[in-house]
Amino acid sequence: MAQQVAFAQIPDVVKRFIVHFHQAVLDNNLAEITVAYESGWNRLTEKFYAKTEWPEAEVIAPLVNDDQIFLILYRELYYRHVYSRLQPDIDDRFHSYENSCELFNYLLNSDGPVQLELPEQWLWDIIDEFIYQYQSFCVWRSKVKSKTDEELILLADANQVWSSYSVLNVLYSLIQKSKINEHLVALQEGKSAEEIAEIVGEYGVKPLYRMLGYFSIIGLLRVHSLLGDFTLALKVMENVELNQRSPFTRVTACHVTTYYYVGFCYIMLRRYPDAIRAFVSILNFILRMRQYHTRSYQYDQINKTADRMYALFAICNALSPMRSDDNISNIVKERYGEQFAKMSRGEEGIPAFEELFVYACPKFISANPPPYEDPEQLAAHMEDPPVEPVQRHLALFLSEVRAQAPVPTLRSFLKLYASLDAKKLANFLDADEEEMVQQMMVMKQASRSVSRVENEKGLLDGQMISTSDLDFVINENMVHIAESTVGRRYAGWFIRNTEHAQRVFDTLRNSSLPAPPPKSTAQSAPANGANESATPAPRTGGQRVAWGGVKVA
Template sequence: MSYQNGNRPPIDDDDVEEEALVADYQEQVNYEDENYDGDGRGETIGGPADLKAQLEQAAAPLEYAASLEVKFQSYDNYCSLFHYILNSDGPVDIEQPSYYWAWDVIDEFIYQFESFCRYRNRVARTAPNEEEAQVLRENPQTWGCYSVLNVLYSLIQRSQINEQLAAQKRGDDQNAVAGEYGSRPLYKMLGYFSIIGLLRVHCLLGDFSLALKTLDDIEMNKKAMFARVMAAHLNTYYYVGFSYMMLRRYADAVRMFSHILIYVSRTKNFQKGNTQFDAIAKKTEQMYALIAICNSFAPTRLDDTIHTALREKYGEKLSRMQRGGPDALPIYKELFQSACPKFISPVPPDFDNPSLNIDPVEHHTEIFMDEVKTTLFNPTVKSYLKLYSTMDLSKLAGFLEVEPEKLRSWLLVNKQRSRQIRWTDGGLLEGEVFSNTDGLDYAIEGDLIHISEAKQGRRLVDWYLRNLARAY
């Protein structure tokens, strides 16, 4: 596989590790098939009695069409369960069913929070049922953002998982910093997957820098614990890649999406018949759409498998995005809304003033489309600049039919945005600055644009004109 500018996926390609990871995934599929219960959640969760069964219930998906009463009850049950785990006199003495289960508990907890927030916002904006609206109005703290974040941060703190991961990075003994709770697998696993959960929640809330910051102590490679659970593996790279994209770090976003999509293609034989098959297929489709967007902003050489899949899925749409111009706007909006997370608001909606409640997805779509509009004419501008070594600003403005000063501002903004940070090691927010100019750079001096890396193009034009003149 070849990558431009050294953009290898942040993993090593050791065959033994790859086979071990695939074996872990096969084991997970077998575990889920044996333990899947499609009946949904039981009546009660939490409390000391029969805790193991209650933990397994906490990982079971809530029915899609569950009533508002059931959603409220589920929240109360989670609160009771986590309160018992976190605030008992000493660590809870129980063996967790499996490390797959720990992910399922955190994943389902966050999913119910996310779906409830979206449901509540929709009711506040449309008010189809006044009785439900009144119940929601009277219970603003149910599935509140603060309580969910408090659970995740408390599990992380109680387990000392960040300290354990930092010690592991240094090559020190994890048990020396684990403490009484962190040495227990139940707390360690819940704490670990709470970090991945925080990545997801902060991304849903639109805080992309904080989302990446939460993973400071987790290594992004195939040896990481999350990589042993397919859903966690998939979601981690999806949310990291999406956060990079929203921070305009397109090269890093492509690397993250590429890594997980290649891995999914290698394990597709194990996915058919698995209870997670539909979720995996949907998430991979979303990441292909996001790679298409990122590659249109910052073209880079992709793995052959991914490039072929993109051409098959988005052939004409890719061409329209690469050409730029107003015709590309609906394509960007369509792909973004089909592939972005289902954003939520951090605060309860205003039921008394429905018009004040915005749709968080529409809000972030508008932010994204503002970015698209600033780069919409990049392909056209580059097609002109590649033909010259110097060019008058007013001349280029005439070609584009815009005011010279407006063009100057546009060129300066895009010059700045061509400088990106590329992650190499350490925290995901760190990295080295590089210029993503696609072989073209320019500087503005007064009313003159100086173009570098464009001499070859100019020589080709001169050669073509000379030969054309000779022909006549």
């Protein structure tokens, strides 16, 4: 009865949408599914469900002939909406887990590969949301104090729900089923499409499995990072080549996530040059695609991640001062100039490191729940709650920062001399000579880093490189200093101005004659007329146009 009432309350336009959406899924019509998924759903959410849940799957079941597969997909969207717009309660959390299990069970344990097809963006969102809900559950679960009695009882019984093992199991199963690693290796070896089809088998040839496999690798990168296993996070990426030309980078959100976690892991591995390279590459990508994507529903999320990467870039650059991309450095100066200045001053900059790290780090989780099943231990746990994961990782990071805290001061003195006596330097610094000499060794080590130099296989590989323009050596008690200077750089200036001139020329050429009264703003909104017509109206992973086209040339 209640269901019929609920059914009657669904606006007709929503009913029509669901019927249409269902038909598109039945037909495997990717274009229609994309429209429903990316615009229809969001539009109706704004209109009818901005502050409440969508109708429950059981209620709309009659509209879709009780199609269980569609209902699983529908619930996927239903719960995602609850997590992003509303407050999920414990039932939502448990049920969204069950629904994810059903979905993956259907994909992995049906009789052979399933015939379903979904847009790449949705496939990415499925994996992304699965991990987000896991992480969200772990954080929620770790807060014992706020639990009601009923929640305590449910949690005591439910140690498998959102367990780390179950999440990893899904991701590894998708990777194995799709043979995505074999696929990536075959691509690198230049194998033909037929050979690859042979290698990856009946699952891997299907775009659905192939993409889920690839996204699961990125998912593992993320899960391992959240759990504090930064080496394993990079190790699972062994066969992924970080570049923007791979056929697997069409989903922008996935691309951005990949670089964020890779960069962060490099920071925790103390490989700052590698981290900087990752951030520069993706931040430039985001800057370039911005003009095409301002209305995408993910735009906000990407922008937030980008801002955190600017903060991480500032951290890396303070710890390993080196010249890098002007564009990115300038934006960092605008946003985090104050913190950057503090971080470049050693010990007194520690609070600035702390501030940026806590803001920009992943939302770390503990692998294990509080002891809900044991009331006695739970009481002890509440009495003396463990340090939060983020604080543990912060402390470890700060210990690395502290170790090289004397470096900026030493650097600023050494810059002034070609050689000087160690005793004299110690006097300037008001320090003990022996201590100062030891700090010099720290400085030397801080100016070297393991880094990928070129084409190393795997993200963990790398060689020792020098990262500093200032080098020195101690001959018994005499410090000799050498500085590498960078010759004046012209290219950026000429490139920027050439591009500007091209835009001005285009604008002039495209304007009709006789020229209308000149507008002063006309130049800053260049006529990309030629490109615009090439951009398809519904966004179907359209950044290919933004960036791929330029890069291929």
